[in-house]
Amino acid sequence: MPREIAIYGVLVPGLLPLFLGCLLLMLLVDALIGRYGLHRYVWHPPLFRLALFACLFGLAGLLLLN
Amino acid sequence: MPVASTKTGLAARRWPVLAEAFAGEGRAWLFVFKTLLALYLAAWLAMWLRLEQPATAMITVGIVMHPHTGMVQAKGFYRAIGTLCGSTFGLVLLCVFPQQRVLFLLCLSLWVALCAGGATLYRNFMAYGFVLAGYTAAIVSLPAVGNPLGVFDSALMRVSEVMLGIVVAGVVSDLVFPDRLRLVLRQSAREHFAHFIDFVRGSTGGGIPREEMEQAHLRFVRAAVQLENLRASVIFEDPEVRARSTRMRLLNQHNMAAATSFQSLHHLINRLQREGRHAEVAALIALYHPIGAALTTAPEDLHDPAVLTPRLRDCAQRLPALEAELRAGLAPGRPQLAFETGATVLRRFLDELCGYAELELALRAHVQRGGVERVHFQRGNDASGAAVAVLRTFLTMTALSAFWIASGWTFGASAMLLATIFSGLFAATPNPLASAFTMLLGYVFGMLGGIVTAFWLLPGSDGFVMLIAATLPLLIIGPWLNAHPEFGSLGGGYAIGIVYILALKNPMVYDPALALNEAIAQLAGVALAAVSFVFVPRVTGSGWQRRRQFRRLREQVVQAASAPLDGLSWRFESVSRDLFHQAIVHTRPGSRQSRELLAWALAVHESGRALIELRQQLYASPVQTDVRAAVDRAIAAVAQLYRHPDPARRQQAEDRVREAIGACAAVPALRPRLYQLLGALRDDESPLATWMSAEEPAHAT
Numbered sequence: 001m002p003r004e005i006a007i008y009g010v011l012v013p014g015l016l017p018l019f020l021g022c023l024l025l026m027l028l029v030d031a032l033i034g035r036y037g038l039h040r041y042v043w044h045p046p047l048f049r050l051a052l053f054a055c056l057f058g059l060a061g062l063l064l065l066n
Numbered sequence: 067m068p069v070a071s072t073k074t075g076l077a078a079r080r081w082p083v084l085a086e087a088f089a090g091e092g093r094a095w096l097f098v099f100k101t102l103l104a105l106y107l108a109a110w111l112a113m114w115l116r117l118e119q120p121a122t123a124m125i126t127v128g129i130v131m132h133p134h135t136g137m138v139q140a141k142g143f144y145r146a147i148g149t150l151c152g153s154t155f156g157l158v159l160l161c162v163f164p165q166q167r168v169l170f171l172l173c174l175s176l177w178v179a180l181c182a183g184g185a186t187l188y189r190n191f192m193a194y195g196f197v198l199a200g201y202t203a204a205i206v207s208l209p210a211v212g213n214p215l216g217v218f219d220s221a222l223m224r225v226s227e228v229m230l231g232i233v234v235a236g237v238v239s240d241l242v243f244p245d246r247l248r249l250v251l252r253q254s255a256r257e258h259f260a261h262f263i264d265f266v267r268g269s270t271g272g273g274i275p276r277e278e279m280e281q282a283h284l285r286f287v288r289a290a291v292q293l294e295n296l297r298a299s300v301i302f303e304d305p306e307v308r309a310r311s312t313r314m315r316l317l318n319q320h321n322m323a324a325a326t327s328f329q330s331l332h333h334l335i336n337r338l339q340r341e342g343r344h345a346e347v348a349a350l351i352a353l354y355h356p357i358g359a360a361l362t363t364a365p366e367d368l369h370d371p372a373v374l375t376p377r378l379r380d381c382a383q384r385l386p387a388l389e390a391e392l393r394a395g396l397a398p399g400r401p402q403l404a405f406e407t408g409a410t411v412l413r414r415f416l417d418e419l420c421g422y423a424e425l426e427l428a429l430r431a432h433v434q435r436g437g438v439e440r441v442h443f444q445r446g447n448d449a450s451g452a453a454v455a456v457l458r459t460f461l462t463m464t465a466l467s468a469f470w471i472a473s474g475w476t477f478g479a480s481a482m483l484l485a486t487i488f489s490g491l492f493a494a495t496p497n498p499l500a501s502a503f504t505m506l507l508g509y510v511f512g513m514l515g516g517i518v519t520a521f522w523l524l525p526g527s528d529g530f531v532m533l534i535a536a537t538l539p540l541l542i543i544g545p546w547l548n549a550h551p552e553f554g555s556l557g558g559g560y561a562i563g564i565v566y567i568l569a570l571k572n573p574m575v576y577d578p579a580l581a582l583n584e585a586i587a588q589l590a591g592v593a594l595a596a597v598s599f600v601f602v603p604r605v606t607g608s609g610w611q612r613r614r615q616f617r618r619l620r621e622q623v624v625q626a627a628s629a630p631l632d633g634l635s636w637r638f639e640s641v642s643r644d645l646f647h648q649a650i651v652h653t654r655p656g657s658r659q660s661r662e663l664l665a666w667a668l669a670v671h672e673s674g675r676a677l678i679e680l681r682q683q684l685y686a687s688p689v690q691t692d693v694r695a696a697v698d699r700a701i702a703a704v705a706q707l708y709r710h711p712d713p714a715r716r717q718q719a720e721d722r723v724r725e726a727i728g729a730c731a732a733v734p735a736l737r738p739r740l741y742q743l744l745g746a747l748r749d750d751e752s753p754l755a756t757w758m759s760a761e762e763p764a765h766a767t
Contacts, residue, residue, distance in 0.1 A: 010218075034309030037432035045304075046240040 001064045014065055022057045094549035096243055101131045101545035104238040105565075106534055108231050113530075113572040117230070118223045121569045122205065126231025128544070128561040129201075129487070130194065131239070143302050144195030145232050152181075152202030153225045157217065160207045164214035167471060170207075174482075175463030177203050182489045183456035187447050191299060197490035202228055204486040208479040240303075248304045251296040255314070258289040259426050260369040262321060266328065266419070267361040276336070276751045279329060280664045284650065286325045287667075291647045293318055294443040294640075309434050313425055319441045320422040322639040326675045327415035330742065333672055334408050337745055346401050349392045350408040356381045356388065357416060371427035378420045385416065407738040407745070414679070441633070443640045448615060448648070451604070458602035459489040462594055477587035484566075484591030491558065492595060498604050502596035505559035508547070509592050512563020513585050515540040520568050521578060533570070540564060559592070615649040616663060619670055620708045626674035627705035631685060635678045642670055662753065669752040673708065676746060677701060680739040687735050696722075696729035697736065704743060707754075716754055720747050 001018075004011045029052065033039055042048045104127045112120035130145060155177055163170035181200030185193040206224045210217040265282055297315070301308045331354075338347045360374070360381040367373040389409050396402050428434070466485055470478030488505065492498045523536040541564060547557030567585055569575075622642040626634065646667045653660035684697055703722035707715040723744045730736045747754060 030305035031309060034305035034307070035434050037306060037434075039306055040432070044241075046244055049305075050237065050241060 003065060015061060018060050018064065019057060022053060022060055025056060026053050094546065097131075097549040098542060098545040100238055100242050101127070101548070101561075102538070102542060103242065104131060104235045105541070107238065108234040109570055110530060111234065112227060112230055115226075115230070116572075117227050118220075119227060119569070120571065121565060122224060122227035123231040123234070124565045124570065125562055126228045127235045128558075128565055129197070129491070130232060130235045131545070131548075144192050145198050146229070148181075148195035148198035149202045149225065149228050149232065152199035152204075153206045153221055153228075155199075156203035156206030157221045159203070160210060160214055160217045167211075170211075171467035171471070171482075172464065174204065174207060175460050175467060178463055178486050178489065179456045179458075179460035182459040183452040185490055186455040187449065187452035197487075198228070200490050201487050204483050208483050211479060246303075247296065247300050248307055251293070251300050251307065254289070254296065255293055255317075255429075256369070258286075258293060258321070259371070259422075261289070262286065262325070262422075263361055263369055263374070267358050269332065269358075279332060280661075280668065283325070283329065283668060283671075284664065286321075287643045287647050287650075290318055290322050290325075290640075290643055310429055312440055313429055313434070313438050315441050315443060316438050317422065317425040317429065318443060319636050319639060320418055320425060322643060323635065324415060324418035324422050326639060326671050327411055327418055329668060330672050330675060330746075331408060331411045331415055333668075333749060334404075334411065334742065334745055336751070337749055338404060338408075340750065343401065343404065345396060346404045346408070349396055349405050350412070353385070353389060353392055353409060353412055356384065357412075357419070371423045371430065375420065375423045375427050378416065378423055382416050382420060385413065403737060403741050406734075407741045410738040411742065441636045443644075444637050445641070445644050448611060448618070450611060450614060454602060454604065458598050461602065462489060462598040466591065466594055475587070477583050480584050480587040481591035481594075484588040485595045486591075487562070488592050488595040489598075492599065499596075499599045501555040502599055504553075505555040506589075506592050506596050508556040508559025509563040509589065510559075511556075512544065512560035512565075513567045513589070515543065515560070516564040516567030517581060517585070519564070520581065521576065524568075524574065525576060537568065537570075563588075612649050612652055612659070615645050616666070619645045619649065619663075619667065620711070623670055623674045623677065623708035624705045626677045627681075627701045631678075631681055635675070635682075638674050638678060642667070642674065665751075665753045669746065669749070669754060670708070672746045672749075672752075673704060673743065676739060676743045677704060680736065680743065683735050683739055687733060689730075689733050689736070693729050693733060693736075696726045697740070700726035700740065700743070704747070707747075711754070716747065720744065723747065 001014055003014050005014055005017065006012075026049070030049070039045045039048075105124050108123040108127045109120045112123045117123065156174075159170060159173055159177070163173065178200040181196045181203075184196035184199075188196070202225065205228070206221040207217070209224075210220040213220075293314075297307070297311065297318075301311050307314075331350075335347055335350055338350070357378075360377040361368075363370075363373055363377070393402060393405055393409075396405055425438075462485055463482065466478070466482050469475070470482065475481075488502075492502050492505075519537050519540050523539075524533070527533055527536045544557050544561030544564060547553045547560055550557070566588060567581055569581075569584075619642060622638060622645070625641075626638050629637075646663070649663055650660060653663060680697070681701065684694065689697075700719070700722040703715070703719040707719040723740055727737060727740045727744065730740060746752065749755060
């Protein structure tokens with residue numbers, strides 16, 4: 001994946017679409033978590049979600065852009 | 067925390083005055099800590115990312131941080147949308163009118179005014195989205211006015227700063243000692259369920275006095291609207307609530323429908339009782355009795371839907387046999403029709419109650435299975451308040467623009483920007499004139515604090531830690547004031563004022579002349595936004611708007627009589643409650659207006675629901691054309707009555723309904739609904755009663 005994407009001549013960092021994609025993925029994960037009540041097994045749900053997002057985003061960035 | 071509690075216990079014994087002074091301070095200091103953390107984090111990140119104006123990110127944090135920390139997350143979503151819309155609009159505006167200052171300022175004023183209107187119209191956290199849409203458009207376009215070629219870079223910077231501020235505020239308030247709104251939601255939903263079940267169980271004796279009914283109605287409406295407000299916020303905070311969202315909406319709708327049916331039933335029993343028709347009353351109470359018995363369980367299961375649901379289902383199965391038995395005991399004709407009416411309403415009520423208990427049971431399970439019908443809680447928004455806010459903000463902004471153009475003021479952009487922010491913020495406050503001037507005062511103090519910090523404390527400090535040390539003492543006052551509701555909007559003004567004048571940058575720029583000029587311009591902007599409330603006062607909560615809402619509440623019956631049937635009953639239940647709730651919060655409890663409103667609300671609920679049921683039944687059953695025409699005439703007459711209530715129309719509506727009952731002799735399914743409508747029109751405790759002729763004509767059935 002290119003590091004920078006040109007949208008109508010404007011250079012956008014390749015991380016931006018990855019970020020948005022990860023947000024969408026998080027919505028999906030959240031829906032699953034909510035439906036099956038998995039947050040009961042987690043100490044601090046918001047922290048868990050943020051950490052999960054950081055993992056997803058970091059993984060996607062390292063795998064696709066590196 | 068045993069250690070901490072012993073310590074506070076000791077302190078309380080030694081210095082009772084101190085303990086009293088610091089009661090409740092814990093939460094306030096927690097909020098102060100979170101806000102400062104978010105502020106400095108935003109500043110540090112903005113400097114680290116080499117953004118142009120870290121101050122913009124800090125101001126955004128100041129605007130969006132809120133003592134009710136659970137709400138911050140909820141608003142983040144709408145804020146992000148508002149920011150994107152606002153920045154796009156600002157960019158487009160500057161690209162379209164780079165050389166046309168009049169058109170540019172006119173369009174910008176209009177945009178900001180529309181955003182302020184939106185903030186007034188949507189009374190929940192969506193208001194923040196509108197505030198930020200206006201604010202970002204101004205913040206993107208105004209600083210670039212002198213240099214249109216640099217607008218894109220400037221827009222990118224501003225959007226990055228605003229977004230950074232939003233994200234930091236959201237993350238900090240979610241992670242650091244979060245205040246879970248979800249627990250409040252669950253608590254109030256369970257309390258509401260328990261209250262409702264108790265109320266239904268407690269009234270098996272039959273008649274409930276009108277007074278008690280009105281109070282119960284008020285309580286239930288309040289609970290329904292509050293639950294919906296909470297639900298709409300918590301879905302952003304918690305994925306579990308998001309997964310339950312559709313079910314919770316349906317739960318609320320079932321509850322509202324059940325409450326309306328319950329009231330209709332008791333109105334009917336009360337009317338029969340007052341008319342002295344004891345046989346019918348006794349039969350209906352006997353029919354009602356099994357429901358009360360089904361709800362009476364062992365004390366620990368009284369509010370447990372897992373126990374109540376099968377009992378209610380069982381009761382619903384046994385009801386038809388009991389109904390036939392009781393009907394056989396009554397004389398044919400009028401008594402049987404009255405009983406049939408009551409039994410129809412009772413069946414409906416029991417069905418809705420079962421649905422309510424089942425949904426509550428499903429919601430308490432850890433895992434949500436299957437899908438349910440999608441319903442919406444429709445709001446009865448009144449556009450008049452929003453229109454006035456649009457007008458006011460537009461006048462403020464055009465006045466400032468005209469002054470800017472005429473005087474060639476170098477700092478006009480700052481004044482415009484501040485007027486934008488505060489117009490949006492004021493539009494959403496409950497008592498804007500007073501809070502506007504408090505906020506102005508806070509702004510002045512904030513600016514003084516900013517000047518002292520920037521020119522006495524900050525110079526000579528080195529590194530980020532020293533920056534925190536130098537700015538903290540005066541910066542801390544803003545969030546502390548914000549955390550104390552008794553200071554009103556003083557804190558909001560202070561927090562924005564100090565951050566704005568401080569204008570932290572890396573490297574820092576010290577220019578006293580610029581700071582003073584900025585201060586004067588900003589003060590002018592805030593002051594004009596405040597003064598505009600003197601010229602165009604706010605209408606929300608005024609007698610005029612209350613009368614409008616009152617009329618719209620009555621017109622809900624017209625809607626029930628004429629709108630398309632699809633989803634109408636859900637819409638009717640929620641809009642009429644929302645309108646009623648909006649109007650009632652601005653009346654004094656027990657005052658004449660409040661009582662009148664309540665009485666009309668009950669009448670509207672009963673008639674509207676009866677009309678909807680009648681129309682659904684009419685749609686479903688095959689009837690002859692003349693019967694259909696008679697029923698349609700009756701429906702139209704009732705709608706006319708509620709559109710313009712007067713004695714002649716009431717009499718006409720009653721006559722038409724009687725004719726329809728006569729015409730429907732061959733259609734037994736329609737007669738109970740018509741009879742219920744007739745009862746609602748003839749209810750001697752409803753507001754329509756004042757116009758009622760005393761004697762009842764002989765051709766009653």
